[in-house]
Amino acid sequence: MKSISLKKLFLLHSWVGIVTGILLFVVCFTGALAVLSRPELKIWANPELHQLNSVPSEKVTELINRYHQQVPQEFGENIHVYLPTGHNTHLLTILFESHDGDENYDEEAAYAYQFDPRNFELVNEYYGAAGYFYEHRKTDAPSFIGHFHADLHLGRPIGLILTGFLGLTLLVSTITGLFIHRQLIKELFTFRRKKELDVVVNDAHKIMGIWGSLFHGVIGFTGAFLGLATIILLPAAAFVSFGGDQDKLVEKFTAMPEPIVTNQYQATDITTILTDAQSRFPKAKVIDLTIMAHNDASAEVYLRLIGGEAVASQLLQYHGNGEFSKSMSSFGDIPGPAIKVLELLFPLHFGNFAGIFVKLIWALLGLTTALLPLSGMMMWLAKRSRGSNPTLTQVAYQRWNRVIIGSCGGLVLATALLFPAQVLLNNFVPVQMHNDYFGPLFFYSWLAWSLLAILPFNYHRYLNVTMTLTGIACIAVLPLNLIFSSSHAFILNNLLVTVVDISFLTIGALIIFAAQRINAKQFKLTEYANAQGVTV
Amino acid sequence: MTYFYLTLGCLLLVATSLLLRNATKAQRLLSLATFVLALICFITIYGNIAGVFVTITSGLLFGLLTAFILGKPKNN
Numbered sequence: 001m002k003s004i005s006l007k008k009l010f011l012l013h014s015w016v017g018i019v020t021g022i023l024l025f026v027v028c029f030t031g032a033l034a035v036l037s038r039p040e041l042k043i044w045a046n047p048e049l050h051q052l053n054s055v056p057s058e059k060v061t062e063l064i065n066r067y068h069q070q071v072p073q074e075f076g077e078n079i080h081v082y083l084p085t086g087h088n089t090h091l092l093t094i095l096f097e098s099h100d101g102d103e104n105y106d107e108e109a110a111y112a113y114q115f116d117p118r119n120f121e122l123v124n125e126y127y128g129a130a131g132y133f134y135e136h137r138k139t140d141a142p143s144f145i146g147h148f149h150a151d152l153h154l155g156r157p158i159g160l161i162l163t164g165f166l167g168l169t170l171l172v173s174t175i176t177g178l179f180i181h182r183q184l185i186k187e188l189f190t191f192r193r194k195k196e197l198d199v200v201v202n203d204a205h206k207i208m209g210i211w212g213s214l215f216h217g218v219i220g221f222t223g224a225f226l227g228l229a230t231i232i233l234l235p236a237a238a239f240v241s242f243g244g245d246q247d248k249l250v251e252k253f254t255a256m257p258e259p260i261v262t263n264q265y266q267a268t269d270i271t272t273i274l275t276d277a278q279s280r281f282p283k284a285k286v287i288d289l290t291i292m293a294h295n296d297a298s299a300e301v302y303l304r305l306i307g308g309e310a311v312a313s314q315l316l317q318y319h320g321n322g323e324f325s326k327s328m329s330s331f332g333d334i335p336g337p338a339i340k341v342l343e344l345l346f347p348l349h350f351g352n353f354a355g356i357f358v359k360l361i362w363a364l365l366g367l368t369t370a371l372l373p374l375s376g377m378m379m380w381l382a383k384r385s386r387g388s389n390p391t392l393t394q395v396a397y398q399r400w401n402r403v404i405i406g407s408c409g410g411l412v413l414a415t416a417l418l419f420p421a422q423v424l425l426n427n428f429v430p431v432q433m434h435n436d437y438f439g440p441l442f443f444y445s446w447l448a449w450s451l452l453a454i455l456p457f458n459y460h461r462y463l464n465v466t467m468t469l470t471g472i473a474c475i476a477v478l479p480l481n482l483i484f485s486s487s488h489a490f491i492l493n494n495l496l497v498t499v500v501d502i503s504f505l506t507i508g509a510l511i512i513f514a515a516q517r518i519n520a521k522q523f524k525l526t527e528y529a530n531a532q533g534v535t536v
Numbered sequence: 537m538t539y540f541y542l543t544l545g546c547l548l549l550v551a552t553s554l555l556l557r558n559a560t561k562a563q564r565l566l567s568l569a570t571f572v573l574a575l576i577c578f579i580t581i582y583g584n585i586a587g588v589f590v591t592i593t594s595g596l597l598f599g600l601l602t603a604f605i606l607g608k609p610k611n612n
Contacts, residue, residue: 187610188556188557188599188603189556189557189602189603189606189607189608190603190607190608190609190610191603191604191607191608192607192609192610193604193607203607204604207600207603207604207607208600211596211597211599211600211603212596212600214592214596215593215596309583311583311585311586311589344585348589353582353586353589354581354582354586354589354590357542357590358586358589358590358593361590361593361594361597362593364597365593365596365597365600368600
């Protein structure tokens with residue numbers, strides 16, 4: 001490739017990285033954590049789920065039948081059951097939905113009943129707009145991070161467009177990076193760990209970029225698709241094929257068409273259906289059920305399964321009498337290779353297709369995706385502040401470094417604070433009020449830490465304090481759980497909590513260790529520079 | 537048996553990275569062979585499609601970790 005083209009690609013790579021770097025770090029870092037948010041961290045955050053194996057099918061059937069009798073007839077059209085698996089709600093939730101509402105609501109309305117999965121006591125009752133129920137479900141630290149990753153809590157469509165666009169910029173940076181560093185494939189293992197920080201960052205940026213290029217590209221592409229699909233691609237498809245009618249398009253491709261109610265009574269055999277699904281796919285987990293025309297001869301039941309042999313989530317269709325109908329993708333029973341590729345995009349982005357081993361790989365590689373824009377920005381600043389003719393003064397260099405530490409380090413600190421806060425909330429604040437705490441805690445701590453960047457203190461000290469506080473927040477999780485919770489790391493049959501608490505302790509200790517190492521290295525460098533009469 | 541194949545697959549991927557790091561022609565060929573063996577292990581556990589995805593991403597991660605831990609001062 002001509003050197004002039006390479007130079008243009010290098011400029012594109014640099015400027016895309018500089019303009020979107022901080023936002024890209026925010027999305028990628030929270031994405032790396034979000035990989036583990038459901039179900040692992042969600043189970044950890046909700047004591048109701050700690051020692052729960054599975055909910056008995058008979059109990060689910062009994063609750064559906066009992067509460068169906070208590071709601072008006074039109075609310076039996078659609079019944080959604082969310083099982084407490086850590087993927088949806090933390091309680092067993094049965095939601096009776098009427099698409100056309102009722103005398104009080106013109107929109108979709110619902111009666112919802114939520115039960116403690118340990119003893120099936122009714123914990124929460126709701127009647128109102130269905131949308132409001134979904135929007136105001138109880139959140140927790142991992143869910144909060146997961147939602148923040150998806151749309152930056154900016155709502156739809158702005159948040160989704162922004163994250164989708166960031167996926168595109170990641171893809172552009174990955175491709176241009178591969179072109180401009182293509183000769184470095186020979187230097188796959190070049191990492192000069194003992195050199196000064198600039199060289200370490202430079203080498204780290206290159207090896208993370210080269211080794212992870214395929215992963216970064218896939219995450220960028222799938223992220224762009226997930227962000228932009230419903231906002232841009234769906235209206236575009238409707239415009240081309242359905243004269244702009246999106247509802248018609250959704251209706252055509254919906255996986256769960258409405259059955260015609262016959263008004264002939266036939267008990268819907270949910271117990272048999274759940275048992276049959278588990279015997280067909282023993283390694284998969286049923287996460288929710290949709291029952292249409294419950295206890296009618298035309299009843300249809302849909303089960304959403306995740307895990308097992310299938311890479312993507314699957315939808316099982318049963319007739320009301322318990323007879324298995326078919327297994328299909330979550331998009332419905334649509335033939336063709338395109339839909340197979342489309343359904344692979346989701347597990348490829350979330351890393352949820354093959355258990356915890358794959359999730360850990362996705363989380364670690366996701367962290368490298370987050371570190372790439374960060375190291376890129378550091379390289380860009382260093383390059384412009386060094387040499388015989390620097391374009392950036394030392395004061396400006398210090399200031400920009402503080403901005404990066406304040407915004408990116410502040411995000412890491414704010415995220416770390418959510419976890420000890422979760423333990424305290426679980427023990428001292430009523431569940432209904434949890435939602436009020438996560439947003440303010442996260443955004444105000446992030447904002448406060450970012451504003452500190454205005455103050456003219458040494459950025460190394462700023463970094464050091466940020467890392468130390470983040471480490472302390474992580475370390476605090478285990479002792480807080482031990483002191484205040486009845487379900488902590490050191491009780492029997494609580495493996496997940498034990499692993500998560502000890503992981504937090506280890507990660508916190510490692511962060512503090514890294515902060516001390518960076519501090520010691522900087523001290524040595526300053527001493528050396530002082531001896532040589534140079535300013536650092 | 538799953539844990540056995542998982543451990544074996546990971547060890548083979550570590551071997552692949554170490555062989556690639558030394559980078560003589562014979563070692564590169566050998567690294568390809570160990571990668572294929574790791575692929576077989578992961579396909580045994582996760583099935584065809586997921587096995588391929590897992591092997592490639594694990595290979596990338598182990599390669600990156602090898603570069604971080606056993607990074608060379610300059611290329612050969």
